[in-house]
Amino acid sequence: MWRRVALSVLTLFVVSIVVFSATQVLPGNAAYAVLGHSATPQAVQALEKQMGLDRPAVKQYWSWFSGLFEGHLGKSLVNGESVASLIGPRLENSAFLVAVAGLVGTLLGVLLGLWAALRRDKPVDHVLSVTLLALTSLPEFVVGIVLVLVFAAVLFHLLPAVSVISPGQAPWQALKLLILPAATLVVVTVPYLFRMVRAATIEALESEYVEMARLNGLSPFRVLVRHALPNAIAPTVQVIGLNFLYLAGGIVVVEFVFAYPGIGQGLVDAVSDRDIPMIQFSVLALAAFYVFMNIVTDVISLVATPRRLFR
Amino acid sequence: MSSRGGKAYSVRRREWLHTVLGALKTPRGASGAVMTLAVVGIAAFGPLFAPHGGTELLGAPFQKPDSNLPLGGDELGRDVLSRVLDGGWELLLVAAAGTALGIVLGTAAGVAAAYLRGVADAVIMRVVDVLLAFPQLVFVLLLVSVIGPKTWLLVIAVGLSHAPQVARVLRSAALDVSERDYVKAVEILGVRPARVMRQEVVPSLITPLMVETGLRMTYSIIVLAGLSFVGFGLQPPSPNWGLMINENRIGLTQNYWPVLAPALLVALLTVGLNTLTDAIARVALGVDRAERVIASEALGLEPTAASDVA
């Protein structure tokens, strides 16, 4: 288990080097981004000097990296604010969105999956499966735009079309703004969870152990809860964990559509601006989240796996 | 021994064909195939039927459909119908190329890791982990937004973003296969590892490969459409469905066809592919196992972990 953690840290380190090298290899740097239209050669040179971009690559990386140990995450190259102060609120916003979408999606996915498993092959099951299959094939931005058209801008005007959270405002204070982006994410991810839960439940229901319990006269409900479900938990937990991971990747487009000030949007901007400290930190935050979730789901599924099933 | 081995091989060889044909007989398989072929047909042969050039300026921006422009005009007054007919093949080609690249790279890496074990396995899987630590879209964005949306780069970026996941899946499948008797038998005969991999292991992987290809192709299309949406995908003025959805959003309330038509086609294609893949997996693995395998692969879970519990 600790080996896992150590490997993960190593992975993160490698990720940071890869990202840094990528930004070095690419044309342009933050000085051009800052100057935009005013990027005359002299202005660029002067600004590069100020930003420290004229130092060799290794030196730049090292100064950023060593800064980490002293506790500074660096300053954004394009506006001089500290990375921590810029990323903090964005991380908070994205984390909250992911948490909300993940929770709602998990609940919905699990409940629908269970229901479909119990009503297997009946019309309900077919309808659910086909609809969700269709929904999951759609690109996220299409789902997002359709939701906006229906609920905010054209058909009804119930919900805000744009989810712009003011700086300083915490996301949980602006729940109404989260409904549509969360709904978009839910629509796109529920189908996977649904299928997994349904399949795992069905398989568990048909396992020999459960057959035995049923033959022994236990009520269907008891069979489900005490014998089938425990076996379905481990794979489901893993899928839930991965659902969160998928969400972390999916927020980029959704944040863009809804102008939601999260880390996905921040990353797109940072890449566009070649703002290296911001890119580093955003990518590392996302990668760390991935790694963390991986470990957590592994642990949970290990713990939740009913040992008695193994011979 | 050789005749038995030979017979087993030829059975395996046609196994995938049987799987596919069997899948096509199911309602899912048939409908999926029909949808997919319909869209591929439109994409491939559409340009031959387009009534006008895709870049000709014929009408008023976002004009409503009339006799000259059956689906109305797009943001520059170009014929939507012609652009839709012209706009599929490039997207499909790039998606297919990227998917193919990803499959090839991923399969090579995954099978090699499974078969070689030891250090090679560990190294390959660590690299896979690092690559998987990036969300797919972000990874592609990082590459494309900076070097520029050149077509070859899009193909490589999409391919590289698929490769790690394909490697993972194929590795587990290969591990599975390499444990089977006929492979061990050939090994005992002293055949070189590379040859064993190529002749015995790989053909048995065709079914999981097919499933994986179907899934990956769907994501390639979604990723490319998404890239065009955030501004980094295939370039104007050549019509392509992803770009059309984005550049015509602004006139949605005036003429929805330039957004709806390509969106429907993309949706139809992805649903069709998903359904077909589904059907194939069901025939190959049995209905329930297929469900779990697809659901877990879709999310990036290692299939073996899921099947451990069963």
Place this chain on the structure above:
Amino acid sequence: MEEHEQDVVKSNGMNRQEFLTRASAGVLGATVAGGLGARAAMAAAPKPKKGGTLRCGFGGGSATDTVDGDNVINNMDFARTYQLYDGLVAYDQNAHVRLQLAEEITPNKDASVWTIRVKPGIEFHNGKPLTADDVLYTLRRIVDPKKPLVGAPTLSYLDLKNAKKLDKRTCRIPCHAPFASFVDTLPNYTYFISPVGFDLKKPVGTGPFKFQSFTPGRQSVFVRNENYWDGPPYLDSIVITDFADEESQINALLAGQVDVINFLSAPSIATVQGRSGANINIATGASLLQFTMRVDAKPFNDVRVRQAMRLIIDREQMRKVVFLDHGILGNDLFSYWDPVYDRSLPQRKQDIPQAKSLLKKAGYENLSIDFITAPMGQGAVQMAQVLAQQAKAAGVNIHLRQLTVTNFFGPNYLKWVFSQDTWQYFPYFPMVAFSSLKGSPANETHFGDPTYGKLYKQALATVDVKKRTELAREMQRIDYEKGGYIIPFFPPTIDAYSSKVHGLKEGKTGVPFNQHNYKRVWLS
């Protein structure tokens, strides 16, 4: 012309009375009535109310946002800086240069020494009075060789080392060379007056609103300056939020989350007008969105190819398709509202046979060429697509390459052979200084005609307005025949606002809402 000169020599300043008179005259002239809201406002003429917060949802911003009035970079910075600061001079609603903080800006006989006197009784937000020290501080800050700000190159003529304060409100600045276009250069959007000891963390200016908060890439908040020298504004505060996307802006306006939005594309006009409660403003501005051809690279080093290219474009069709006929037809000359603009030159029209013949003579019969485009402004990419389509008629095959805006203004900016660029409005001579002389900081076309340069130097030493206009006309003839720009039209600036906002106007520089003038805006 006379009027222009007189304003420079003496002025009684623009007090509130004058402003209001000008303003109401301007409403009927400059705003294109769009939607019921505007007409109703003019008919009923309700009385202004004090109070409320104006919520602005603006595009063009990013993490590079700033509130530094002397270092304005992106389009969204204008919105902020016009609230916090004033300049010595400013554009009025007709894009003419008028005195603002300055009471007088006068040259000596050959424009080699300038005297500036600021108006009395003006205070900064921190109570400190505006003096000549602040003027000199600002100018020195901009050109500081250790940390030159964005507007430094065009002030290079000023000899600030030898500038002297004459009395509390007056200073005298000698120049390295005659600089007759100094006043025309000053309304540049990045020459706002900052106080001595300016602190970017707590920015202070003389503008109608005071600084409250600022998060780059997200939002900024400004509150009313009760002490504003031109009379306090009606609004309590202004909140400006960054939007990445036009569609989000429109959705936010229609859903009531913001009150004003800017820089829309032409198709959005119908979208907004179709809804009650929202209105459109179209400014017939004269910002530039021009095509650029490098005169020192093949094939454009042959002037016939440049002329051919200018004849290939069907300007009316391009304007119709990209901007729905809004905007002013252009004639490949810039600075449309400058009194020196030559309206006598014949309007160019598409002439394919002549274009083909010119290309043939130059030896480029079936020309195939790359064109670099980027979404640098509304309609830019669309214009490029129309150009490519129209060029086919003349046998020219244009291959478009679209870059992101960041990449466009990256290391290869100013090196593209055939491309586009976008500019805010500038009067003629400053624009020439920026773009068309050898050594100009932003010379996309690498234009460096020696006669042109000589005429420019002459003009800069000519104080007499009539004579200077003659020189400008000669220069424009060169622009017209030999220049590297193709200016098919001056694009419109399209903004939208909610019906509860009153007093919004549009100017002619292309900066939204008459240079983000919210001084007399009120909410019902």
